[in-house]
Amino acid sequence: MAAPCHRGVSAGDDAVGTGTSFKRKVRGKFPAIPGTRPSVHNGQLLVSTGVPSLDHIIGGGLAVGTLLLIEEDTYGTYSHLLLKYFLAEGVISGHEVFVASANDDPTDTLQDLPAPLTDEILRQNDPKSTKEAFGHVEDSQDMMKIAWRYQNMPKMEALPILSSRFGHYYDLSKTMPLEMSAKSHRFFLPHVKPPNQKENVSEVTCNYNQLLEAIQRVVHQEGYDGSNPQKRPKTVLRVGIESLGSVLWGDDICSHERPENQHSLTRFLYALRGLLRTSLSVCVITVPTHLIQNEAITTRVRNLSDTVVGLESFIGSEMEANPLYKDYHGLLHVHQIPRLNSLISDVADTKDLAFKLKRKIFAIERLHLPPDLSDTVSRSSKQDLAGSAKLLSSGCGPAAGGQKHLDF
Amino acid sequence: MFPELNSLLGAGTDTVERGKFTLLCDSKTDGSFLVHHFLSYYLRAGCRVCFVALVQSFSHYSIVAQKLGVNLSSAKDEGQLVFLEGLRSYTDLLFGDNPEAEVTNPLCFLRAGSDLKPLYSFVSAALAPSAGQSWKCPVLILDDVSVLLSLGVPPLQLLDFMHYCRATVCTQYQGNVVCLVHGAEESGDEEKELLRRSLSHQSQVILWAEGLSSGFCKEVHGQLKIFRGAVSSGKKRGQTQPEIYQYKIQDKHVTFFARGLSAAVL
Numbered sequence: 174m175a176a177p178c179h180r181g182v183s184a185g186d187d188a189v190g191t192g193t194s195f196k197r198k199v200r201g202k203f204p205a206i207p208g209t210r211p212s213v214h215n216g217q218l219l220v221s222t223g224v225p226s227l228d229h230i231i232g233g234g235l236a237v238g239t240l241l242l243i244e245e246d247t248y249g250t251y252s253h254l255l256l257k258y259f260l261a262e263g264v265i266s267g268h269e270v271f272v273a274s275a276n277d278d279p280t281d282t283l284q285d286l287p288a289p290l291t292d293e294i295l296r297q298n299d300p301k302s303t304k305e306a307f308g309h310v311e312d313s314q315d316m317m318k319i320a321w322r323y324q325n326m327p328k329m330e331a332l333p334i335l336s337s338r339f340g341h342y343y344d345l346s347k348t349m350p351l352e353m354s355a356k357s358h359r360f361f362l363p364h365v366k367p368p369n370q371k372e373n374v375s376e377v378t379c380n381y382n383q384l385l386e387a388i389q390r391v392v393h394q395e396g397y398d399g400s401n402p403q404k405r406p407k408t409v410l411r412v413g414i415e416s417l418g419s420v421l422w423g424d425d426i427c428s429h430e431r432p433e434n435q436h437s438l439t440r441f442l443y444a445l446r447g448l449l450r451t452s453l454s455v456c457v458i459t460v461p462t463h464l465i466q467n468e469a470i471t472t473r474v475r476n477l478s479d480t481v482v483g484l485e486s487f488i489g490s491e492m493e494a495n496p497l498y499k500d501y502h503g504l505l506h507v508h509q510i511p512r513l514n515s516l517i518s519d520v521a522d523t524k525d526l527a528f529k530l531k532r533k534i535f536a537i538e539r540l541h542l543p544p545d546l547s548d549t550v551s552r553s554s555k556q557d558l559a560g561s562a563k564l565l566s567s568g569c570g571p572a573a574g575g576q577k578h579l580d581f
Numbered sequence: 582m583f584p585e586l587n588s589l590l591g592a593g594t595d596t597v598e599r600g601k602f603t604l605l606c607d608s609k610t611d612g613s614f615l616v617h618h619f620l621s622y623y624l625r626a627g628c629r630v631c632f633v634a635l636v637q638s639f640s641h642y643s644i645v646a647q648k649l650g651v652n653l654s655s656a657k658d659e660g661q662l663v664f665l666e667g668l669r670s671y672t673d674l675l676f677g678d679n680p681e682a683e684v685t686n687p688l689c690f691l692r693a694g695s696d697l698k699p700l701y702s703f704v705s706a707a708l709a710p711s712a713g714q715s716w717k718c719p720v721l722i723l724d725d726v727s728v729l730l731s732l733g734v735p736p737l738q739l740l741d742f743m744h745y746c747r748a749t750v751c752t753q754y755q756g757n758v759v760c761l762v763h764g765a766e767e768s769g770d771e772e773k774e775l776l777r778r779s780l781s782h783q784s785q786v787i788l789w790a791e792g793l794s795s796g797f798c799k800e801v802h803g804q805l806k807i808f809r810g811a812v813s814s815g816k817k818r819g820q821t822q823p824e825i826y827q828y829k830i831q832d833k834h835v836t837f838f839a840r841g842l843s844a845a846v847l
Contacts, residue, residue, distance in 0.1 A: 215644075385675070386676075389672075389675075389676050393676075435733075436731065436732060436733035439731035439732065439733075440691075440731075440732055440733060443668070443671060443728070443731065443732060444671055444672060444675055446668060447667075447668035447669060447671050447672035448672055450637075450638045450668055451638070451668075451669065451672065468768045468769050468770075469768050469769055469770035469771070469772075469773070471768070472768035472770060473727075473730075473731045473770070476727075476728075476731070476763060477728075477731060512611060512613060513641065514640070514641055514644040514645065515644075515645060515648070515832065516614050516617065516645060516648070516830050516831070516832065516833075516835070517830050517831070517832060518611075520797070520799075522799065524796075524797055
């Protein structure tokens with residue numbers, strides 16, 4: 174509860190103070206920012222994506238200064254959710270948030286974030302339950318003296334609202350309490366004034382240009398690029414951009430009528446990459462790649478991002494009925510893991526990953542066959558399983574390997 | 582610098598071959614480790630290096646080079662290395678408010694939409710021989726030329742640029758050029774494929790890093806094909822078989838081995 178918080182705050186001081194030699198050497202390069210931790214592999218400062226299992230897959234978290242590209246599932250259900258988790262994590266960690274969209278109003282998105290599942294945070298914000306909690310504490314002190322060691326634990330009120338822990342779980346059935354709001358910047362394309370036509374055409378397409386300028390303004394004004402020594406931010410800027418590359422952004426990358434626009438998206442991404450690398454910010458973009466007809470553009474977009482994951486939901490696809498996938502809601506493809514400050518990247522052991530969504534958890538796990546619990550398994554369903562196992566092309570043992578099933 | 586790759590290529594830090602154009606390709610994997618190899622190799626060999634880094638920031642290259650035993654910052658200070666950080670130049674170009682700096686920016690062609698002359702003059706100025714230098718030969722390293730395609734440079738202009746660089750650095754200055762191009766077969770990117778084919782036609786050595794066709798493996802990260810001689814010069818194409826090695830990238834070096842002879846299976 175409070176322990177990680179204290180550790181996070183004092184991490185910077187440990188390096189300076191004498192102390193024992195048994196302490197982990199912490200470089201005093203970054204002041205301890207809540208909600209971040211250094212990577213064990215390359216020392217990069219990481220922030221959580223808001224989904225702990227996704228953090229694990231992409232090498233511990235999202236490195237500050239990098240870009241996570243989420244390739245949307247067909248209806249955008251789960252990718253939109255991942256973006257919300259990312260923003261909610263920013264709100265809880267006290268980071269600054271920048272939301273850009275051409276479809277949903279970012280204000281609505283920010284009001285609709287899932288509530289954190291951390292008990293102490295909820296109690297803090299709900300006066301009724303706080304009272305209950307206090308009553309409960311007093312009662313227990315009167316009644317039982319079993320747990321002596323808990324007497325010295327810090328009281329509930331000592332805890333800050335913002336939690337500096339790395340990664341949280343969220344309850345999708347509740348929305349984030351209104352009192353908890355980070356400093357946020359919004360970019361909603363329909364509300365943005367059209368630019369005066371002084372820019373030349375060979376630049377990034379106008380809408381991307383405006384977005385880029387908006388991000389740059391925030392980064393520069395809030396001092397995330399380190400240009401202003403007086404304004405040293407103690408937080409990270411989280412940029413979330415929804416459905417980049419969709420037609421709503423005025424993007425016509427695949428049209429042959431205006432071939433000069435073909436490079437607008439990649440130019441934008443390159444400039445954004447340059448911005449992120451020189452500032453204390455991190456970005457998540459969802460891109461509807463299934464709408465981009467040109468495979469070449471998709472590859473280029475991937476090459477210009479750092480981490481790339483793709484979502485493939487089962488909604489509306491024939492895989493929904495497949496017994497192999499009955500526990501899951503979709504597949505997650507890891508397309509690219511960045512090599513930051515090292516020759517190697519932290520590639521997970523397995524590439525067969527699936528996700529499932531429950532009320533309190535968005536879990537990404539290794540895809541495996543569900544246990545066969547029924548007593549009388551009909552032959553046909555077993556053959557289905559075998560067929561789908563072949564489709565998965567992973568070694569599944571001899572039992573599901575072929576047509577020959579022995580019925581005893 | 583990976584000593585094993587040096588011995589495969591027959592190169593040493595004592596003597597550096599001159600006038601060579603080396604093309605690095607990758608498909609289904611990331612070939613950037615080859616760039617790090619050549620950067621640290623030429624710096625160690627005492628060559629004057631111009632490094633056009635379009636993909637990553639300076640700190641990334643610097644930290645990796647440190648692992649390979651080369652200090653980029655001091656090389657930069659001593660004048661051995663000229664480093665062009667593409668990401669920074671491009672953001673300066675977009676958001677900078679100094680019109681004078683814009684003219685001297687090597688990437689200013691991206692704004693004007695003209696040819697790559699500014700970048701070429703930057704390169705040739707950086708590598709021009711000057712009196713009182715103790716460096717061996719000039720070397721130009723380009724990390725990922727295909728980024729320029731993504732930024733909207735037409736492939737023909739890019740090929741012109743590469744030709745100029747080759748003519749100046751390889752022939753006139755008797756130096757070397759190394760450049761990386763991402764492979765594009767599987768994605769059907771015609772521009773990239775055109776670029777790769779044309780450059781491989783001009784190159785003396787091609788190092789091609791490929792992901793394993795059988796998929797991801799923890800112990801073997803890919804295979805490296807080494808083509809020597811002008812590959813597509815008609816006559817030689819059938820004669821020269823590529824040498825194929827498999828490799829595993831570790832924290833500070835890369836081990837190469839013959840196919841199927843990974844330490845994990847022996």
